[in-house]
Amino acid sequence: MTQPPSTSAPATAQDGPLPRQRRTYSIGELAKMFEVTTRTIRFYEQEGLLAPERRGQTRIYDEKDRVRLKLTLRGKRLGFSLAEIREVVMMYDAMPDGNRRQLRRLIEILTDKRRNLERQLEDIRLMQLELDDVERRARDVLASLGDSD
Amino acid sequence: MTQPPSTSAPATAQDGPLPRQRRTYSIGELAKMFEVTTRTIRFYEQEGLLAPERRGQTRIYDEKDRVRLKLTLRGKRLGFSLAEIREVVMMYDAMPDGNRRQLRRLIEILTDKRRNLERQLEDIRLMQLELDDVERRARDVLASLGDSD
DNA sequence: CAAGACCTTTACGTTAACGTAAACCTCGGC
DNA sequence: GCCGAGGTTTACGTTAACGTAAAGGTCTTG
Numbered sequence: 001m002t003q004p005p006s007t008s009a010p011a012t013a014q015d016g017p018l019p020r021q022r023r024t025y026s027i028g029e030l031a032k033m034f035e036v037t038t039r040t041i042r043f044y045e046q047e048g049l050l051a052p053e054r055r056g057q058t059r060i061y062d063e064k065d066r067v068r069l070k071l072t073l074r075g076k077r078l079g080f081s082l083a084e085i086r087e088v089v090m091m092y093d094a095m096p097d098g099n100r101r102q103l104r105r106l107i108e109i110l111t112d113k114r115r116n117l118e119r120q121l122e123d124i125r126l127m128q129l130e131l132d133d134v135e136r137r138a139r140d141v142l143a144s145l146g147d148s149d
Numbered sequence: 150m151t152q153p154p155s156t157s158a159p160a161t162a163q164d165g166p167l168p169r170q171r172r173t174y175s176i177g178e179l180a181k182m183f184e185v186t187t188r189t190i191r192f193y194e195q196e197g198l199l200a201p202e203r204r205g206q207t208r209i210y211d212e213k214d215r216v217r218l219k220l221t222l223r224g225k226r227l228g229f230s231l232a233e234i235r236e237v238v239m240m241y242d243a244m245p246d247g248n249r250r251q252l253r254r255l256i257e258i259l260t261d262k263r264r265n266l267e268r269q270l271e272d273i274r275l276m277q278l279e280l281d282d283v284e285r286r287a288r289d290v291l292a293s294l295g296d297s298d
Numbered sequence: 299c300a301a302g303a304c305c306t307t308t309a310c311g312t313t314a315a316c317g318t319a320a321a322c323c324t325c326g327g328c
Numbered sequence: 329g330c331c332g333a334g335g336t337t338t339a340c341g342t343t344a345a346c347g348t349a350a351a352g353g354t355c356t357t358g
Contacts, residue, residue: 079228103291110284142252
């Protein structure tokens with residue numbers, strides 16, 4: 001790295017409503033932090049999951065962006081598509097001035113996701129049992145191999 | 150369906166080692182059973198995850214095949230690739246006459262998968278908290294909307 | 299024997315989620 | 329002044345996991 005990890009300019013006295021820790025990040029920093037490529041991060045922006053500020057051409061990410069990315073990647077690990085993730089994220093953002101219909105729709109989606117997670121929990125439980133079984137057998141065979149081969 | 154659900158011919162007296170329930174399935178039956186297309190099932194075979202017998206041209210699936218398919222689909226729901234699933238499945242099959250190196254490798258893979266599952270468990274827990282939070286906020290906003298709108 | 303219902307193979311099409319390459323800008327340090 | 333480490337856009341390539349015809353075989357039921 002050529003520059004020290006980017007921090008914003010020290011807050012002056014008359015700054016806004018106490019921006020407690022106004023740390024910012026470059027795209028490269030985030031990439032290393034989450035072990036993804038910069039391409040991935042730019043792609044997520046293109047897909048409407050991130051919207052960093054710009055200093056000239058350069059993207060500047062703040063805390064909110066970092067959290068977004070974290071949640072996005074977590075969703076991915078759970079097998080959600082970017083479209084699904086965006087659906088929730090965008091509705092969350094639009095929530096304050098959402099109308100009844102939108103809010104009910106959001107709650108509906110959330111319920112659905114939750115059902116999904118419950119099923120995954122069960123799947124994991126079953127899968128763990130399977131793995132236990134396979135490993136036990138493998139160890140048995142290994143032991144029975146004794147000192148031959 | 151034109152034919153009744155396929156069952157094998159009634160076992161004759163001198164049959165093998167007591168095939169307790171020798172039920173068989175057509176590709177269409179399995180497809181309905183698991184809510185996938187026949188294309189998917191044929192694709193899994195092509196990828197080396199299934200190997201049904203043939204009666205002429207037609208595929209005949211037995212209990213073992215059905216379980217395989219079930220496990221495969223469960224793996225998919227957990228975000229495993231077909232390649233990963235095949236890796237475990239094939240090693241499992243090759244286990245009895247596997248050498249030490251293969252067995253150790255299998256156990257290694259299993260440990261890795263298990264780590265994966267643990268992480269998913271944590272991800273799910275966190276994701277559930279997020280969803281709870283979002284839903285709570287949504288309900289708050291909805292309530293605050295009172296009778297307006 | 300014709301119509302369905304089911305099966306088969308072959309093969310090209312599609313989508314999501316990036317990878318990869320080219321060509322360029324820009325800043326700080328030697 | 330230029331070099332290297334970062335950043336940028338544009339655009340074509342790739343992979344997994346199927347979807348979607350098209351063209352044909354087999355059986356049974358009216």
